[in-house]
Amino acid sequence: MTEEFEPRIVAFLCKWCSSAGSDLAGVSRLEYPPNVVPIQVMCSGSISPLYIFSAFNKGADGVLVSGCHPGDCHYTKGNYYARRRLNLVKKLLEYIGLEPERFQMSWVSAAEGQKYTQVIKQFVEELKPLGPQTKLRRNG
Amino acid sequence: MAKIEELREEARRLLRDGKVKYIIGYGTGRDGWRAVPIFIRQPEEADRLIWNPTCVHNLSRFLADEKRRQAREKKPDRRPVGIVVKGCDSRAIVVLLQEKFIRRDDLVVLGVSCEKTGVIDEDKLTDKLKGKKPEKIEFGDQGEFIVAAGNEKIAVSAGELLAERCRECRANFPVIYDFLTGEKSPRPVERPFGSIERMEALSSEERWAFWKNELEKCIRCYACRSVCPMCYCDECVVDSISLAVTADTTAEEKAQKIKWVQKSPEISENFVYHLVRAIHLGGRCIDCGECERACPLEIPLRFLNKKLEKEAKELFGYEVGFDVSQPPLISCFRDDDPGDFIR
Amino acid sequence: MIQGILSGNPMHKILNKTVFSKWVKELRSSKIYFPRKDDSGRWNYAQITPDEDAILDVSQTTLPPKKILFPQREIFLEFSKNIEGDGETLEVKEVMPEDGSTIIFGVRPCEGRAAWLLDKVFAGDFSDPYYWKRRNQTTLIGLACSIPPSENCFCLSVEGSPHSEEGLDILLTDLGEKYYVKVLTEKGEKLVEAAKKLFSDPHPEETKKAQAVQAESEKRLRRHLQEARLISEKLKGMFHSSLWDEESMSCIRCGICTYLCPSCHCFDISDEVDAVSPLRGKRVRTWDTCQFPDFTMHSSGHNPRPDKASRLRQRLFHKFQYFVEIYNQFQCVGCGRCISLCPVGIDIIEVLDKVRSHGS
Numbered sequence: 068m069t070e071e072f073e074p075r076i077v078a079f080l081c082k083w084c085s086s087a088g089s090d091l092a093g094v095s096r097l098e099y100p101p102n103v104v105p106i107q108v109m110c111s112g113s114i115s116p117l118y119i120f121s122a123f124n125k126g127a128d129g130v131l132v133s134g135c136h137p138g139d140c141h142y143t144k145g146n147y148y149a150r151r152r153l154n155l156v157k158k159l160l161e162y163i164g165l166e167p168e169r170f171q172m173s174w175v176s177a178a179e180g181q182k183y184t185q186v187i188k189q190f191v192e193e194l195k196p197l198g199p200q201t202k203l204r205r206n207g
Numbered sequence: 208m209a210k211i212e213e214l215r216e217e218a219r220r221l222l223r224d225g226k227v228k229y230i231i232g233y234g235t236g237r238d239g240w241r242a243v244p245i246f247i248r249q250p251e252e253a254d255r256l257i258w259n260p261t262c263v264h265n266l267s268r269f270l271a272d273e274k275r276r277q278a279r280e281k282k283p284d285r286r287p288v289g290i291v292v293k294g295c296d297s298r299a300i301v302v303l304l305q306e307k308f309i310r311r312d313d314l315v316v317l318g319v320s321c322e323k324t325g326v327i328d329e330d331k332l333t334d335k336l337k338g339k340k341p342e343k344i345e346f347g348d349q350g351e352f353i354v355a356a357g358n359e360k361i362a363v364s365a366g367e368l369l370a371e372r373c374r375e376c377r378a379n380f381p382v383i384y385d386f387l388t389g390e391k392s393p394r395p396v397e398r399p400f401g402s403i404e405r406m407e408a409l410s411s412e413e414r415w416a417f418w419k420n421e422l423e424k425c426i427r428c429y430a431c432r433s434v435c436p437m438c439y440c441d442e443c444v445v446d447s448i449s450l451a452v453t454a455d456t457t458a459e460e461k462a463q464k465i466k467w468v469q470k471s472p473e474i475s476e477n478f479v480y481h482l483v484r485a486i487h488l489g490g491r492c493i494d495c496g497e498c499e500r501a502c503p504l505e506i507p508l509r510f511l512n513k514k515l516e517k518e519a520k521e522l523f524g525y526e527v528g529f530d531v532s533q534p535p536l537i538s539c540f541r542d543d544d545p546g547d548f549i550r
Numbered sequence: 551m552i553q554g555i556l557s558g559n560p561m562h563k564i565l566n567k568t569v570f571s572k573w574v575k576e577l578r579s580s581k582i583y584f585p586r587k588d589d590s591g592r593w594n595y596a597q598i599t600p601d602e603d604a605i606l607d608v609s610q611t612t613l614p615p616k617k618i619l620f621p622q623r624e625i626f627l628e629f630s631k632n633i634e635g636d637g638e639t640l641e642v643k644e645v646m647p648e649d650g651s652t653i654i655f656g657v658r659p660c661e662g663r664a665a666w667l668l669d670k671v672f673a674g675d676f677s678d679p680y681y682w683k684r685r686n687q688t689t690l691i692g693l694a695c696s697i698p699p700s701e702n703c704f705c706l707s708v709e710g711s712p713h714s715e716e717g718l719d720i721l722l723t724d725l726g727e728k729y730y731v732k733v734l735t736e737k738g739e740k741l742v743e744a745a746k747k748l749f750s751d752p753h754p755e756e757t758k759k760a761q762a763v764q765a766e767s768e769k770r771l772r773r774h775l776q777e778a779r780l781i782s783e784k785l786k787g788m789f790h791s792s793l794w795d796e797e798s799m800s801c802i803r804c805g806i807c808t809y810l811c812p813s814c815h816c817f818d819i820s821d822e823v824d825a826v827s828p829l830r831g832k833r834v835r836t837w838d839t840c841q842f843p844d845f846t847m848h849s850s851g852h853n854p855r856p857d858k859a860s861r862l863r864q865r866l867f868h869k870f871q872y873f874v875e876i877y878n879q880f881q882c883v884g885c886g887r888c889i890s891l892c893p894v895g896i897d898i899i900e901v902l903d904k905v906r907s908h909g910s
Binding site: 189 | 406413414415417418419444467469473475476478479482483485486514515518522523536537538540542544545548550
C-alpha cells in the first residue's frame, strides 16, 4: 500500500481573528486535517509577499493567508491592504505557472472555528491530487 | 519633431544661470553613434546633448545616486538637478514623486516627445544592417528612422526597428515637465498590454516551462535591479547583510539568520529574486524596458514586471505613473476591491 | 600544478573540416562543450550530446569558459548534525569536483590567456584544490580569431593576440577547408592521438598559410589601447584622482563587467542551510563582484569602498596595476565584453586613455 501524499500547508493567521478561530476549532474538539503549519501574525496586512514566496521556496505545498472579515480588522484597514496586495501575489504566481490552487486566502473570524476547519479540509482536498510542490522548492 | 537645439538652449540657460547643479542627459558614446548617459555642468557642454533613436536609457535611474551623494556630503549643494526625459522616463519620475522619494523642487524636468515613434531595439538594428557598422541613427520627418551605415543612408520604417515596449507605449510624450520640445501628438495604442496577453493565453504548464527556461539563465548580476529607477533600496532583499558576524557568532546563529535568498544562481533562488522584484514593482513599473535591455542573457523581464501594471489597471483601475497626487498602489485601497478569490 | 608543456617542439598537424566531427566523436569524454547559439541569439558554451554534429563557428560567447572552469556555484563541504541518544555528532563531508574529463572547443585565445592568468592566482602560496581538480581534468582547444569576434576586442594592446597560445592545449587556425592544428601540451597530444589517423602532417604552404592568416588577423583588430604599460605606471599616482568620480557617474553598480570578464575571479563563501533542526547544510563558493556596494562591507558597518568612484578605480587598478605588480601581466585580456555589455556604455579603453593623457 503506497503512502498517500499529505500536503504541507503553511498558514499565516492573523492573531485577532483567524488564529483565534483556529483556537476555537481546537477547543471545540472539531476535527480537521493535521497538515497545517500555523504562523501567527498580527494582521493579514502585515504579510509581506516575501513570506509567501519563501514558504514555497522552503517546500510548502500550499500557502494560506487568513484574516479578519472586511470591516472587522483589529487595526481597521489592514485586511483591505492585504486583499489588494495578495491579489497581486496570486495573479503573479498563476502567471508564472504555479497551480492556482496552491495559494489561498480566506476571511475567518474568531467565532468561526467551524469555517476554519472547512477551509483547511477543502484546501487539503484540492492539494492532494496536485502532488508535492516542486516548481519553486529549493533542492536541499 | 523634437528639436535638439531647443533642448540645448534650455540646458545652456539653466547652467549659465546656475539654476541647476548639473544636467543628466544623452550624449554620443565613444563609438560615435550610440547614446550614453552624460552629466554636464558647464553651459558650453550643452552642445554635447543629443536626441536620437538610440536614447534608450531611463535617466531617472540616476536620481537615486544624487540622493545618496547628498546624504554623504557634509555640505551638499541643494540646487535642483536637470534631467532629460522621454515619456516613459517621466512616468518613473511621477512614481518617485508619489512615493516622496524625491521632491518636485529638486528637479528640473526637460521633456522630449517621441511623437509618433520611439527608440530602437539594437538587436533589430543589427539584423537589419547585416554586419554593416552603423554610423548614425536619426529621426526622420515622417516618423521613420534615417540609418547611416557603410557609406549610405537609408530610411527605415519605425515598425522595423522600434523597441517592443514602444509599441505598447502609453506615454509618447512626458506627462510631467518643466520644459518640453516636440509635439504632444496623440498616439493611441490598440493593445497596450498585448505582450502580456500573449503570455496569458498560454497554458499554465507552458508558462511555467517558459519561465523556468528563461530564469535558469540568470546569473544574478542584478543589472535589472541596478538599471531600474524604482529599485532604490539601500539594502535589497537579496543583500541581507545586517547580521554582524564576529568570531563569537555560533553556527546556530548563522544558520538561523534570516536569509531570504541564497547567493547561488539556482533556479529556485532566481525565482524568489525575480518574483520579489516583480511584486515590489507592482504599481510602480512603468515599462521603460531597461531591465530587459540591460540583461546580458536577454531574459525577457518585461513580460514579468509589466504583468502587474496590467493587473493594477484591470483589478484596481490604477494607472501607474500618470498622476503625482495618487498614492502608491499598495498603500491605498477601495471598498469594492475584488475579493472573489477569498474564501 | 601547471599543465605539462610538451617537451620538445609543439606538434603541428592538419585536420580536414570534413572529418572534424569524426574527431569529436572519438573523444570519449564525460563532457564536451561547444559554443552554441541559444534561442535568444546569444552564443554560449553548451554541452553537446555524443551524437550531435558540432561545428566550430563562433561569435563571442556571452559567458566565457570561466563558467566551466570556475563555476558560479561550487559546493565545498556538506555538514549535518546527527542526534544519537543523548549526544549529537557533527558530520562534515568534503565535496570535491566530480571525476571525469572535460573538453572545451572553440576557446578564444584571449579566454585561454585568461585561464592561464587564473592558474597563476589559484596556484600561488595556496593551491586551490577545487580549482585544480577541475582545471587538470579540462582540456582547452582554442580557435584562432581570423576575424575579431567582437567590435571591442583589443587583445594586442594587453600583450595577447588573436592567436596567442597561453592557457590552451591545442590551437586551431582556420585555413578555409582545413584546420591547422598546433598541439601545445601533453593533454592536447592525448586528444590528437585518440584519432591520429584523421590528422596529417602539414605541407610547407599550409604552414605559411596559417602564419599569413594569423598575421592578417592581427591587422583586423579594430580597437587599441596605446601604451598599456605606461598607463599601468601612471595609475600608481592616481589613486586619489578626481577622474574616478567623473568616469563613474553613469555606473549603475551591477555585476555585468565582472561576472562576464574571463579573468575576474572574486568569490564569496557562504553557508546554505537546508534544515535547522537537525542542522543540515552546505558550504558553497559563489561568484562575487567588487562592484556590489556590500562587497567590502565590514561587520562593523564600515565600508572602505562606499561609492562608485572607488569601485571603478578598484576594478581598473586590479586589472592594470595590482596584477601587473604581482604577476607582471595585465589581468585584462582585451575581450571587450565589459565594453559591449555595460548597460550605460562605460568603456574601459576610453577611461584608460584618459588616464594616459591625464595631467599632460
